[in-house]
Amino acid sequence: MTTIDPEITAPPNSAPPALPPAPPAFEARGSGGSAPGNAGEAERVGGTAARPVRRRAGGDPVKALLHRHRELCERAVDPLEIAAGLEAHGITDRTAARFRHRDVFSLAEELYARSPHEEVAAAAPALVPAGPDAFRAVGYALLPAALACAAAAAGQAWAGAAAVTAVAAALVWPGRAAGGRFPYAAHVLAAAVAGWAVYRHGTALAVGLALAVVPGHLAAVAFAAGARARLDGSRALEDFADRARPLLLAAVALFTGAAAAAAALAGTPLPVAVPLALLLFLTRLLLRHGAHRAPVGAALALALVPVPAAALAAVAGLLVHAVLALARASAHARP
Structure with missing residues (x-):
């Protein structure tokens, strides 16, 4: 007569042994997944991980130049006055390229357009003096x-x-x-x-x-x-x-x-x-x-x-x- 070890063969009506607890869900770390706090950001970009926004290093260089020469730009009657003033301060066409302009005249036109000016009703003075x-x-x-x-x-x-x-x-x-x-x-x-x-x-x-x-x-x-x-x-x-x-x-x-x-x-x-x-x-x-x-x-x-x-x-x-x-x-x- 064959003897069956009860530890090896469970009785027919007994419950199966309890399984060990499942391991915790995988948590995304680094840039490969989406943490709970970044869920909204992922949704804003269509469910994919958003790339960090790179700021412009230079900002607005023309704005800085406008602040530096504010008096010149505000009292100028036309962009030519600003161009002449910039040249007097040592700004050349090569310098204007650093402000994303081809020459000093183009840079002066932007400075003039971005400066407040009082309305002048009088006509521009004639080139040849008269009167x-x-x-x-x-x-x-x-x-x-x-x-x-x-x-x-x-x-x-x-x-x-x-x-x-x-x-x-x-x-x-x-x-x-x-x-x-x-x-x-x-x-x-x-x-x-x-x-x-x-x-x-x-x-x-x-x-x-x-x-x-x-x-x-x-x-x-x-x-x-x-x-x-x-x-x-x-x-x-x-x-x-x-x-x-x-x-x-x-x-x-x-x-x-x-x-x-x-x-x-x-x-x-x-x-x-x-x-x-x-x-x-x-x-x-x-x-x-x-x-x-x-x-x-x-x-x-x-x-x-x-x-x-x-x-x-x-x-x-x-x-x-x-x-x-x-x-x-x-x-x-x-x-």
């Missing part, structure tokens, strides 16, 4: 010639000094040179240069310089108007510079011919009168367009040296400085 102020300026330019010619014809001893004072005021004044504590130092130096030259070469030189004041005034006005027109039609700083340099050289050539004619009428030697007139004319242009006075003062101081070639060297150096400084858009912004 009573323009005629008054021409009248002021005529005074030195009239005073010098009248005093020289009367044979007055003070004719040279009076002409020098009038010429220095008419050729150099007014100026808005940038920086420095002594705004009239360049005007005093210009008067000293003209006075020293007239003292050495006679009253006829003062008359020749006085006759050149009107052509100098007209050439300066024409250059300013032409540069402003080219600024309105330019789309890049290099484009404006390429257009402004020939205009400046044309104005200098025009004034050179007028100064030579004035010197011939006054009976003074051309090698003395023309370089001196050009020096004063370039001084007027640079100061009027906000150039720094250091190169201007250095050129005027060099002209005081009693050497014939000193005036020519001063004119050459100041002309190079003018070609570089007056080809900048910031030199032709509306005051």
Whole structure:
């Protein structure tokens, strides 16, 4: 008779042995599953795990630039004013690329559009000055010639000094040179240069310089108007510079011919009168367009040296400085 071990074979009516407890459900960890707290985020992306949103590192660089130059942008009458101001602060077309713009003019247009501006009912000023102020300026330019010619014809001893004072005021004044504590130092130096030259070469030189004041005034006005027109039609700083340099050289050539004619009428030697007139004319242009006075003062101081070639060297150096400084858009912004 076979004996069955009760531990091996259970009785027919007995319940099956209890199974061990099931292991806990698998919990998703890391990026492979969805934790209960991330269920809503998973539902927002269609049941799949959402990727972390990457923030822009740069933010809004134009907004930062707008805050830095807020005063310039708010008082500008057009984007060109902002472009000129940005260039004066050292921002070039290459710098504008970091602000996602192709050039400074495009960047200035966005800054102007994002800045609050007061409504201006008046029309934009004309490129060529007109009206009573323009005629008054021409009248002021005529005074030195009239005073010098009248005093020289009367044979007055003070004719040279009076002409020098009038010429220095008419050729150099007014100026808005940038920086420095002594705004009239360049005007005093210009008067000293003209006075020293007239003292050495006679009253006829003062008359020749006085006759050149009107052509100098007209050439300066024409250059300013032409540069402003080219600024309105330019789309890049290099484009404006390429257009402004020939205009400046044309104005200098025009004034050179007028100064030579004035010197011939006054009976003074051309090698003395023309370089001196050009020096004063370039001084007027640079100061009027906000150039720094250091190169201007250095050129005027060099002209005081009693050497014939000193005036020519001063004119050459100041002309190079003018070609570089007056080809900048910031030199032709509306005051």
